[in-house]
Amino acid sequence: MAVAATDRDLAEDAAERLSHLRAELARASARSDLAADGDERSDGHHHPAEAATDADLRERQLASQMKSHELEARIRAAEEAIADGRYGTCAACGEAIPEGRLRAVPDALRCVACETRARRLGH
Numbered sequence: 306m307a308v309a310a311t312d313r314d315l316a317e318d319a320a321e322r323l324s325h326l327r328a329e330l331a332r333a334s335a336r337s338d339l340a341a342d343g344d345e346r347s348d349g350h351h352h353p354a355e356a357a358t359d360a361d362l363r364e365r366q367l368a369s370q371m372k373s374h375e376l377e378a379r380i381r382a383a384e385e386a387i388a389d390g391r392y393g394t395c396a397a398c399g400e401a402i403p404e405g406r407l408r409a410v411p412d413a414l415r416c417v418a419c420e421t422r423a424r425r426l427g428h
């Protein structure tokens with residue numbers, strides 16, 4: 306049922322958006338590195354209450370860095386799927402992933418049902 310030309314367009318479109326995502330991710334992590342440097346220099350001037358806020362901020366930065374590692378891994382996996390011609394096919398059940406989902410979430414490697422199941426299991 307799938308038309309080869311449509312699949313290729315979708316993969317090309319996804320590859321382009323994945324590279325945008327990757328560039329955004331690189332910019333965001335560069336910004337959070339800068340923010341961390343600023344914290345180091347101003348540490349001596351903080352009240353205890355502000356220090357607690359800084360600890361919270363640092364924790365959030367760490368969490369967002371972990372998230373960006375996760376996202377980077379997803380982007381890489383999606384790019385590999387495009388290269389292998391597996392892109393657009395659910396990695397778990399082998400069903401076609403709806404085009405609308407791929408356009409909304411270019412790094413999606415599983416259909417909504419499998420993704421939901423995986424999240425519930427904590428993967």
Ligand SMILES: [Zn+2]
Nearest residue numbers: 395398416419
């Ligand atoms: Zn699936």
